[in-house]
Amino acid sequence: METEPDIRIRPASEQDIERVIDIEKLSFNIPWTIDFFKHELYNPVSFFYIMEIQNKLAAYVIFWIFKDESHIANVAVHPGFRKRGYGERLVNWVFDFCRRKGTKMITLEVNEMNTAARNLYRKMGFKIVGKRARYYENKYDALILTRELK
Numbered sequence: 001m002e003t004e005p006d007i008r009i010r011p012a013s014e015q016d017i018e019r020v021i022d023i024e025k026l027s028f029n030i031p032w033t034i035d036f037f038k039h040e041l042y043n044p045v046s047f048f049y050i051m052e053i054q055n056k057l058a059a060y061v062i063f064w065i066f067k068d069e070s071h072i073a074n075v076a077v078h079p080g081f082r083k084r085g086y087g088e089r090l091v092n093w094v095f096d097f098c099r100r101k102g103t104k105m106i107t108l109e110v111n112e113m114n115t116a117a118r119n120l121y122r123k124m125g126f127k128i129v130g131k132r133a134r135y136y137e138n139k140y141d142a143l144i145l146t147r148e149l150k
């Protein structure tokens with residue numbers, strides 16, 4: 001758990017899901033449903049964390065750890081908190097968490113049209129290693145990104 005005067009990263013609970021879904025709906029054309037989020041609370045390979053800023057739910061991240069590899073399944077920052085470094089900070093926190101668990105590599109998929117996320121991941125050292133054709137809305141390709149965690 002990360003604690004600072006105004007910023008806290010802590011495990012999500014059922015009580016957070018409604019507010020997480022508010023952010024999810026503001027962030028994606030095809031948002032995850034409540035069942036997806038609930039499932040991740042109890043999925044043994046899943047880590048579901050939220051970032052609170054001054055007690056407001058500002059961002060969330062869900063990542064999976066499989067032995068020495070991890071995968072970011074979902075991450076979003078509330079529009080009111082974007083472009084202030086919180087996305088980068090949360091992903092960096094995930095890197096540290098995964099390193100402590102012995103993970104050597106982290107992967108994710110990003111919509112080729114998602115410029116903000118592509119820039120974020122490029123800045124954070126991810127490289128494109130593959131593509132899934134028409135993965136989003138049967139229209140846009142998913143780029144598969146990876147980054148070593150040393």
Ligand SMILES: CC(C)(COP(=O)(O)OP(=O)(O)OC[C@H]1O[C@@H](n2cnc3c(N)ncnc32)[C@H](O)[C@@H]1OP(=O)(O)O)[C@@H](O)C(=O)NCCC(=O)NCCS
Nearest residue numbers: 027075076077082083084085086087088110116117119120
């Ligand atoms: C992608 C997202 C998580 C970035 O969060 P954020 O807190 O706004 O990002 P940060 O302020 O930490 O920005 C870090 C870097 O990301 C890139 N970036 C962020 N927003 C951007 C934008 N609107 N346009 C272009 N690049 C952007 C920049 O490279 C930025 O670095 P810089 O400030 O030095 O230019 C946020 O836009 C979001 O929640 N989007 C909707 C959900 C989503 O797309 N999730 C990713 C799915 S793979």
